[in-house]
Amino acid sequence: MSGKRVQRLARRFGYLEYMIERYLTLFGEEAEAFLEGNDRHIPKTIRCNTLAIEPQLLGKRLEMKGFDLEVVQGIDYAFRMTSGEFPLGATTEYLLGYYFVQSQASMWAVEVLNPKGSEVVVDMCAAPGGKTTHIAQLMENSGALLATDISRKRMRGLRSNLSRMRVENVLALRVDAAHLPETGIQADKVLLDAPCTGEGLIPLQPERKRSRTLKDVETMAAVQRKLIVVASKILKEDGTLVYSTCSFAPEENEEIVNFALQNCPLRVVDTGLVFGDPGIRAPFGRVMDDSVLNARRFYPYKHKMEGFFICKLEKITA
């Protein structure tokens, strides 16, 4: 790899050089398209709260207020906002809990989890509640949903969002997820949207081009390894775990899944998604289990949403 090319791209797109080197290794000839994609605007998306209003009615009401919306393909209760005159978080409809401003990629993580009202579900890193309120919506406010987070400040947002979105089936605990097995819970489904370096959010927060080091990736990966072991422990046999991040880094994605396959009674299963790139099997020359190909990666330049990784796993019967 030419050092000059790395420097040139780092200057042109404003990244730290180590990141460019990694993107050139991972994406080869598509690296420049990838970098250009990270500089393009990603339209905001909202999820209609079907616990409170029909999507068609919400769409009409927001259009009357000057928003241009289109339905997100595959999620008929979600809208992409193509234009609008004032903030989506400042309407009466927002305050009434009729919608949540939520990224499309994170909606797919919950769709892959496919929670049901008869189940016990755990959302491990829940605050401020975008995915928690989405899970509750798909459970139709039935069953039981344990939502945990360690951050005091973020729990405040979670509580407010649960109330605004009319969620009634959540028990929210402020706890270090490492302690979850001590609660004795055995869940049918677990969502682990793990804390991560957030590279996938670069289109929304360009400062991330220069704010994370490789050391940060390693630090987050250590946290993610701990959390996925916990997720496996609190899952019933045959239960479903969805692991997701908003990072491009294989160390936070395929390598965590590979670690889980080696250390926990889990297997990777198909996400059921018909789009997205497959997981990377041999990132930086490190060969993973073949099944990581079943994971799905989303890139701004290809999929017009922020960067995201989703992998679905099942707990193997002992």
Add this chain to the structure above:
Amino acid sequence: MQTGKDHRLTFDSASPLDLKKIIEGLEQFIDSEDIELLLKDKHILIGHGRRLEVYLLSKSLWSLYKSLREWRHPYFIGIFLGEIRGKILKPSLHICHRLSAETVDNAVVATPKGEQQFLYGKNLESNHLLKLPKDNVNSEVLVMNQRGEVLGYGILEKESRGKIKLRNRKDLGWYLRRGG
């Protein structure tokens, strides 16, 4: 709604006195049939913190709560019904969400301009009120928009010149101003 750094609650089942305060608080806005429906098959927990917070739990959530061994200090659980202050329950915004024009007969209707003012946390003058319930001066009333959606509640007051004014007590704009 209580939030912030002191939010740690210890939970107990509701006592008969708690239940009386809860029902009296709800009766300000909802008729007894609808209260019965709201409480049906639910467990009521009282969270003791800086204030007394009232939560309703479905059977599934109650079962989860009981199964959590010593981890029985949830930050939030089920339906937050409101806070008991003094002799009565002060209903939460969540309860406002569950009410509608069909279930409520003690409500004022705000004009579109009044709706915006109220959601900014402001009081409403009589020119922003389209419909007033009879004989409700100095009592709490729900505030609705013209679509019949509940925006919060307040107290109707008669000013010195006989004009009616609505004093804002709780409105959905809280979610933006303080919700976090």
